[in-house]
Amino acid sequence: MDGLMQPRPLTLAHVLERAERLYAHKQVVTAGVERVTYADVTAGTRRLATALDALGVPAGARVATFATNTRRHLELYLAVPVTKRVLHSLNIRLSAEHLEYIVNHAEDDVVFVDRALLPRIWPSADRMPTVRHWVVLPDDSGEEIPADPRVLHYDDLVDAAEPFAGSFEDTFTLADEHLASGLCYTSGTTGPPKGVLYSHRSTILHCLGTLAAGFIGLCESDVVMPIVPMFHANAWGLPYGAMMTGASLVLPGPSSDPVHLLALMESERVTVAGAVPTVWTSLAPHLPSRDLNATRFLLGGGSVIAPALSETYRAALGVPITHSWGMTEISPVGTIGGTRTQHRDGTEAERTAVRAAQGQPLPLVSLRIGDVETGEELPRDGRAIGELQVAGPWVAGGYYEVESPASFTADGWLRTGDLATIDADGYVRLVDRMKDLIKSGGEWISSVELESALTSHPDVVEVAVVARPDPRWDERPVAYVVLREGSTATGNDLLAHITPMVAKWWLPDEVVFRAALPKTGTGKLSKAALRDLKSAQPVQAQA
Structure with missing residues (x-):
């Protein structure tokens, strides 16, 4: 026997219209310099919806963003999926090669790009043949905007559009909740990047997961600051969750300067913030100079949070950094850490050990x-x-x-x-x-791809890339290299050789030259042995 409940679809249109009707007065602050309300955001979203129609962007088309955490990016987060198109957020840290592959594989129809970021992607424009329009999001960078018929200005586009006047929710049927809402590619660490295609239903359920009490527990009284980039796995779902529950949003803009971030947290009375460990590490020295007593929850993810770092925040603010674990494939949050009622009677050392775990799975x-x-x-x-x-x-x-x-x-x-x-x-x-991946600053680096790039140098005979612990980035790559006999190549020569092949932040921090590399019993390179060489003296080492 089936139940007799209404088959209303789960879609992001509900998030938009809920924020519009119930929380129109709540604020969205960008970089501390722009202050608007949800009413302003949803009004801009309604104009952007018809602007996409005017550009001839078909339903189901991929609309890419190459942008930082701003109000206009938030409008794209809403307008693209509620008009049954697919939001494709591009990682601004990728190499040109990976960007071109991803845009072409997704067959993006339009790219919205921050003016400051134009120099990173515009040189590839002619190698991205499916992109018909490049829409520039304004900022004060002063970067030159190409005089090209494909290039449009965001504010001009939106201001000229009539707002969509109907109900976005009413345009969806039950079957439509399975339509794609977002596309995010993995880092391509074990091969080409792979696209993860979120649906409206999956995104709404993940959104509800961020509201679950006892985990993140977003609520209307919160002021949420996603420091995690909006180009990375929907900023861990924090923007959607905040809008669903009516929390105010603080978007840091393009700057990751720790003084800037902490000033925003202090002035806006931020209660919930999420960032990768490298960011929390950069902020830690500045904590004593800031009044952050509004903070109730600090979320860490992307890589393991060192217990000492978490405890630094707990000592300074009374709030530890709470572990999370997830992947792009998990929308991305799968678990949330922290202690539960059964840990109240434990020792402080026992509770610290619990806080060091990645936590329990979210409901569902x-x-x-x-x-x-x-x-x-x-x-x-x-x-x-x-x-x-x-x-x-x-x-x-x-x-x-x-x-x-x-x-x-x-x-x-x-x-x-x-x-x-x-x-x-x-x-x-x-x-x-399970794989020899290196996670630096919350992002994956492929040791295999670095090794392939290095071995393309004519003087390289053997190479192995392993992770070295780093107090700021969690891990950084180190390359162990055997050169052909008589070679005079230096570490800088090898880095210059691979610079065009990989993202700049992938470049090894050190190139260590050795006469031979250790092998396993089966003749394979022994990366485990190389990781144990911390105190060993290399034959020659050059940064």
Whole structure:
């Protein structure tokens, strides 16, 4: 017997119209210099909706953004999906090669780009043939805007448009909740970047997950500041969650300067903020000079939060940095850390250990660990180590236009590639990565791709790239290289050689030359042995 409830679709149109009707007075602050309300944002969104029509952007088309955290980017977050187009946020840190691949693979129809970021992407415009329009988002950078018929100005475009006057919600049917709402590509660490295609339904359910009490628990009284970039996995869902619950939003703009970020948190009385560990590390020295007593929740993700860093914040503010874990494929939040009622009677050392875990899964997210060799599910005893696998309504079931059966189990669970334990309370603790990936500043770096680039130098015989712990970036790559006999190549020569091939922030911090590289018993390069060479003297080392 079926229930007799209304089959209303779950779509982002509801988020827009809820904010418009209930929270029109709430504020959206950009970089501390622009202050508007949700009424202003939703009015701009309604004009942008018809502007997209005027540009001839068809339903289902991918609309790319190459932008930082601003009010206009927020309008794109809303207008694109509620008009049944697909928001494709581009990572502004990618190399030109990766950007061109991703835009062409997605077949983006329009790109909205911050004026300050034009020099990073415009040189590739002619190699992105599907893009018909380039719309420049204004800022005070003064960057030259190309005199090209494809280039349009955002404010001119929106100001000239009549606002959409109807109900976006009424345009959706139940079947439409499965329409794609957003597209975000993985970092391409084990091959070409893969597109994760979110649906309206999955995004709304993930949005509700950010409101779940006992986890992040966004609520109307919050002032939410997503420091995490809006180009990265929907800024962890914080903008959508804030709008759904009526929280005010503080968007930091393009600057990641710690003084700027803390000044915003102080002046706007921010209660909830989310950022990668490198950002929290950069802010920590400045904490004593700021009044941040409004803060109730600090979210960390992208890589493991060092317990010492979290405790620094707890000592200074009374609020630790709370771990989260997730992936682009998980929309992206899967778990949230922190202590629960069963930990109240524990020692402070025991509670600190709990806070160091990646936490429990959000409601509707299911986790398990599988034996790496057999795939057999392992016990939740906090000791067994296996590959972390995840399932749920906001977890990817495939990739956009790419077959990747190895990424999923036979029964459809996503294989994360992370090694972890799960204890009896459901707490996940990451142990290691199955692949030799390097996570720097919350972003992945492929050791394989760096090795491939380095070995393209004619003097390189062997190379292995491994991670070195870094107090600011969490990890940074170090390249161990064997040169051909008689070569005079330097570390700087090799870095110059690979600079055109990879993103600048991928460049190894150090190139260490050795007469030979250690091998395993089967003749493979032993990266484990290289990681143990911290105190060893290299034959020659050059930065």
